[in-house]
Amino acid sequence: MIIWLNGAFGAGKTTAAHELLHLLPGSTLFEPERIGDQLRGMLPKERLAEVDDYQDLPSWRSLVVDTASALLAELPGPLITPMSLLSQAYRDEIFGGLAARRIPVRHFLLQTEETFLRARIDQRAAVDGDAVRARCLDRLAQYDAALSWLTGDAHPVAASELTPRQTAEALADGVRSGAGACPIVQTAPPRAETLAAGVLFFDERGRVLLVDPTYKPGWEFPGGVVESGEAPTLAAAREIVEELGLTLDKEPTPLVVDWEPPRARGFGGVRLLFDGGVLPAERLAGLLLPPEELRAWRLVTEAEAEQLLDARRFARLRAALRARAQGSPLYLERGHPIGA
Incomplete structure (x- = not known):
């Protein structure tokens, strides 16, 4: 301790x-x-x-x-x-x-x-x-x-x-x-490349929902690592229930597939972003965050997201917003579209 x-x-x-x-x-x-x-x-x-x-x-x-x-x-x-x-x-x-x-x-x-x-x-x-x-x-x-x-x-x-x-x-x-205890989710560090699935939710003004994890710095998209043998859409739905208390009405639409290279302090892997659609005000008001994992959620514009996300995640978000606007998913490597 x-x-x-x-x-x-x-x-x-x-x-x-x-x-x-x-x-x-x-x-x-x-x-x-x-x-x-x-x-x-x-x-x-x-x-x-x-x-x-x-x-x-x-x-x-x-x-x-x-x-x-x-x-x-x-x-x-x-x-x-x-x-x-x-x-x-x-x-x-x-x-x-x-x-x-x-x-x-x-x-x-x-x-x-x-x-x-x-x-x-x-x-x-x-x-x-x-x-x-x-x-x-x-x-x-x-x-x-x-x-x-x-x-x-x-x-x-x-x-x-x-x-x-x-x-x-x-x-x-x-x-x-027992005072001073800090309950934080025990997320084991990755030992190899990972496949992760995130979901973007929007409000009626077009702002995107971000979450603030307690166990790592910076803001993030709702979602998480896809488990072995698990379909990415099912992983996304599972994570959304666990993190936000939301049940998806339908399978989320794919927006971005991004290959993230290994770095000095990470193994990289494939990152997926799905479109979870627009959440009306009453559903946003009912979000339930697990306190040992997430501290807060926030609705932000693209410009505000740039101040909260690291460069890799913001590049992924920007591409996802473009894919959503044009109605077709994008394939990325290092956050940059390939063949588009």
Whole structure:
């Protein structure tokens, strides 16, 4: 198990973590910041200049999951992890990767009043200088912006008036009571190329429905992987029932067949998109999302979809909208139409 202590810089995560080690037998301190330090020493300065923070490096996020998994193969656990994680997309990637390895996460938020945080920033700046002050204040602004999702995702511990020991005791009580649990679907990482089927639904204004998974970053189309021996249309219908609580009135119409090449962190495969038709307002109002898999759904225009989807998925969506308009499916490779 991972006990993830989140919060702003100066919230006392590390000191509370050291105290918590004494209260949870068998626990071990796991500091992902050390992975960031190692990457800073190994990556070329040109690559480091492309990111604002080591958390922006895909290698860091991947190594956090892999290192935690390796440590828990050696140790009884839990791993106590004091680390600010203020990007919801990065939270989804890391926590989803841990869930895929069947490692549960308890997520706690150390809430500290801003006056205390600023005082601690000033104390550090008195030693390390104004550049450190500016960086810490920038992170404080990031923390404030993240509170809208953090407060709903993590179990809060009001730590402003507590000593590190008292904070650790509150955390230990929370762990023992089951607080902070993050139920995330345990989707095993693919071991070979996959066949996946997605379904596009539209509202009466022509906007397309996207969903926000809890186990991976970014927005996605409703749908999922086709199981061995399963027809893609049946897989699409099954996934729609599981993800949205919808039963298709008829077989969905094919829009796009897209071959996705293997990448450094994925095997690729064939991606299908079907047309699920227009959903009236009453059916949209009745959508039921599994909370361990999907956080939200949204109706978006094509321009809005470009801001939410990664480049591969947006290229697929754009081709699907074209196929829908012309009334005939398209075959793609790498998101680009072939022979059309």
